[in-house]
Amino acid sequence: MHKHSNGEYEQTCSFCGSPLSSERIEELNSYFSDEVKKLEIRINNVQEQLKQLKKSISNIMLLDENSFYNKFKRQVTEFNLQVETAKTGYMNFLNKLSENIQTKKNDVFTHVDPINNNIVESLISFNELQQSHNTLLSLNTKYGNNLDESINNARRQLLGNQIAIQLDAFQYTTKKDQLNKVQGLEKKYEIEFNKRKDERNIVQQKLNGLKKQSVDEELAANIINEKLQQLGNQSFTLVEVKDADQKGQYTIKGLDNRQRSINTLSTGEKNIVAFLWFISSLEGNSDRSINPKVILFDDPMTSNDDACQYLIISELQRLIKKNSTDQLFIFTHNIHFYLNTRYKWWKDNRKSSYNKTTYHLHKVDGKTQINMLTSPSEDLKNSYDELWEEVKWLYNNQKPSLMLNPLRRIFETYCKFNNIDLSELYAKNPQAKKYFDVNSHDIDDPGTDPNGKNETEILKEVEDIFNEIGALNHFNAHWKENS
Known part of the structure; x- marks a missing residue:
């Protein structure tokens, strides 16, 4: 808003009238550029998450009817239909999310309407499907356990025979001996590595001790x-x-x-x-x-x-x-x-x-x-300490709107003593000027909250302001250590 068509900038701020230096313009450009980059990173992360979710849903397998007895094949068919319906619903929902995210990525400043909650509420719960799946498996297993015991014995014998054939083909005994030898060498090398690591730590401690004895x-x-x-x-x-x-x-x-x-x-x-x-x-x-x-x-x-x-x-x-x-x-x-x-x-x-x-x-x-x-x-006290005590009382009694006036006086007193212009205090947080300067003079119903922030959020803003001007220790001394 301050930039002309020829690339030059205004000499004064259109909002506050303060001088608009080149350093301030660079800071503003850097600030908004960093915020856009952060948003783009978040969008990329969300897109990757959506991609993984869609991949996971696509990989959900249907039940194999041939793995179930004829008695349960109709139930298997119905269950698979529910799974297909759930997968389709979730994929449609995730595709819609992906479209909205891509729209935001194409233009981070455009408004994207939220997805209708009815779409989410209509989705089938995978937890319910999992319970149905477990129940169906349990019934099928229970039914199979009641078959003739000889069939089970024959199956076990056939399975054991197949395992023996696979083990022989794999040369299991030879491979197991080789593995044991490798594990023995690994343990030996691990002991030697830990020994060398301890020796290195001792040398590092001696080096640190020598460094501490000299002033860099x-x-x-x-x-x-x-x-x-x-x-x-x-x-x-x-x-x-x-x-x-x-x-x-x-x-x-x-x-x-x-x-x-x-x-x-x-x-x-x-x-x-x-x-x-x-x-x-x-x-x-x-x-x-x-x-x-x-x-x-x-x-x-x-x-x-x-x-x-x-x-x-x-x-x-x-x-x-x-x-x-x-x-x-x-x-x-x-x-x-x-x-x-x-x-x-x-x-x-x-x-x-x-x-x-x-x-x-x-x-x-x-x-x-x-x-x-x-x-x-x-001990001695001054009016500045009493302002902090007032803020502490209002904070403990959850009166955020009444905290603004004493906090504004705290900022003014601090700036006056330290020869700091109030505009520097709000330089990196211009919105805070409205909280503590404009809203602190508000004469509306004291039961209302003119800034929309609770007492904890207001104190976080105060902490951030002191931190930006290199006075976090001052804030901690008057607030955290007395709270």
Whole structure:
């Protein structure tokens, strides 16, 4: 809808009025192209399934009248007629499905009417035919068992004679001896294979141990670059200088792929690189010493840009959860940083003492007073936490329509703090803008559901939005860990 006949595109979006960049056009084209490919793959899979079903139905064999006594031949004829009728019905139904699928494949955007349910309901159940088949076989067998015993004995003797003839022709005894020898060799080789496999695993474990004892600088740089992408339009990249005199030299490349001077980096940008390198070194050296480390962060939010603050919070949250052996201390004057990073020692803990705790320092008459928290009520809260509590209550009480307003305020607060434009939040899910922006202001009957989604589906949309902007840890910290 944005493309002109000459191949050029509109400069602004016809729907929201935002600038329509070439990158956005490529993303849209890629998105719809991928969805069409996915649909085509699904159609091909369904066509293959239908092909196999039709093949299976075609292979269904009728009963051989000669295998039944004359007493049951009329019933065999009637049963075969039912089978033929069932096969014809199912084949017609599957052919109709195949036609509809092919129509959809020829033009994925065309509408195909559903098949009439009466066709499905009129089909004969194969389960009922199977029961009839089993009953007929049982009656025929029971009838045959009552014949003269001498006929059965003669049949068994004839069958045994035929088996003996076939075994002699096949040279069964010789082939059996050959098979036993092959099985013995197979077992021998299997034991040798398992022995070599165990030796390989031991060598691999030694190799892994040696790898853990060294810090892979290139790997660390790649991890840092991945995390720097979370800064959005303020991100930059570390690029290794090839053929440098000294190993480990890096330059800075901006979001526009141009090299930046280190003097152009703000204090916050320099701090975030140093912070991420330190986190990477902690993980890279985790197995180097058997003694636990003492790790201290002294107000890491100081002098950091707004765009860097959430990245630091996310990394420290992950470090707190992952750490089990080191002694970790975090000091801060920043209340927002504290509320997002604190360790909730009271959650799901039944022990009388804890190896993780929180202290508040207060100035009283010029002296510092240290207070250890002993209950959740003593800790700090903010309005942002209360919004999440409200959403949790509405979710538990199954009020999806009332969840939209506090969720919209959560998005607005998050974007404001992290210096993110709201349009970026809904960039990959424009339909969500109507849920949380338009429908959250709805003043209709509160008992109605303006968006057609239940509470679980709404929270899945919220999780996907945070995940798209690289803030899934933030969502988990405020929702899943408190639910």
